[in-house]
Amino acid sequence: MSIAVIGAGAFGTALAVTLARETSVTLWARNVGEMAVKRENVARLPGVTFPDNLIVSDQLETALKADIVLIAVPMQALSSFAASVDLSRKTVVACCKGIDLSTIRGPSAVLSKANRVAVLTGPSFAADIARGLPTALTLACSDDDTGRMVQSQVSTPTLRLYRSTDVVGAELGGALKNVIAIGCGAVIGAGLGDSARAAVMTRGFAEMQKVAAAFGAEAETLMGLSGLGDLTLTCTSDQSRNYRLGLALGAGTEFDAEITVEGAATARALQHVAAAHKLELPLCATVADLVDGQLDMRGAMEQLLARPLKEE
Structure with missing residues (x-):
């Protein structure tokens, strides 16, 4: 099952790196030149070399073809991103934390037009995840079958996900x-x-x-x-x-x-x-x-x- 990460900030890059140690992952960013050449996100996550399975791309349409799309853009940019793409057939995982100032909504509500939405949240620093240090997170999804599927695909030997159906509580x-x-x-x-x-x-x-x-x-x-x-x-x-x-x-x-x-x-x-x-x-x-x-x-x-x- 293919996975893409949208957003090459520290957290998005860290998720892509740790998942790419297990399977092929596409990391999308607007500007990929330096990352593609150096195989490292020098600006946001220095010192972490990209695995061979990590594909860096600036082609959004290509990234959105993945079976599971992890969205790791800043919370205040999430609404405009969601409005610019068609997520109606996608399984998306919101990886941002906060409340949209313009609508006073959380990530799952902003992404509500997606086919299936989950939220990934919990105690984690990007550097720890990227370096393979043990981390446990909450994966919240109102549909438990979707939650189980995403849990099985996004968990790694060092990234352990616990399911919840309480999306609102996890987001808050x-x-x-x-x-x-x-x-x-x-x-x-x-x-x-x-x-x-x-x-x-x-x-x-x-x-x-x-x-x-x-x-x-x-x-x-x-x-x-x-x-x-x-x-x-x-x-x-x-x-x-x-x-x-x-x-x-x-x-x-x-x-x-x-x-x-x-x-x-x-x-x-x-x-x-x-x-x-x-x-x-x-x-x-x-x-x-x-x-x-x-x-x-x-x-x-x-x-x-x-x-x-x-x-x-």
Whole structure:
């Protein structure tokens, strides 16, 4: 069964590399010149040589002929990509995390015109996957037969996929943990300590569960890889772009604007979600204000600590 990966960012490249160690894979990108010559994605995943089974192509129509298409474009570019291609007969796997700002929808809803849609999410760094380090992810698909088929084709000896039919819960876990990671990075960047980070992680997880419940997600999903697992990884490692953005915000230093940080857009989207569902999400709201420059770290800390005392 043929596999293609759309999008040659770090995560898309890493998936293509690890899958190509087992079978033939096509990796699509707009510009493939340097990758095709050097057999390496120097810009996004340096030091990882492409396996012989990895075909790099800039021909989108060719890539879309694959039986399973993994889509690893940035979340805010997913809607325009989906509108530009015919996915009505395709089995697609969304490999991006976040909420589309223009429609306030998750990846599976944006890709709803595809024949069959699954979501791949969970605690993972591209460098770990590409180097063959053991990684476990959630594969969520509302149709369990499709989920089983994709699971069997996309799992490798070092990439272990666990199935779920709770697509909404898996998507929300992957999206919301990025917002909390920004908050945790800000705490450490500002020198507030590990105890404060633990508090942000825990209270942030409570807000994640509150949003998930409002959308009808299963509580168990948030306790798994796509929720608690991904939250733990992203909030504790500077390999996370969201965490690094938080570090910069907390320390008052510059952050490279060219780096895609999905949590920033998700924090903004959550403002709309909270208003629509009448949810109180103080930590997520504070992160949104930090990202948009409406608060500095002193103001953020004062805003959270001045809230009324309550039961946990």
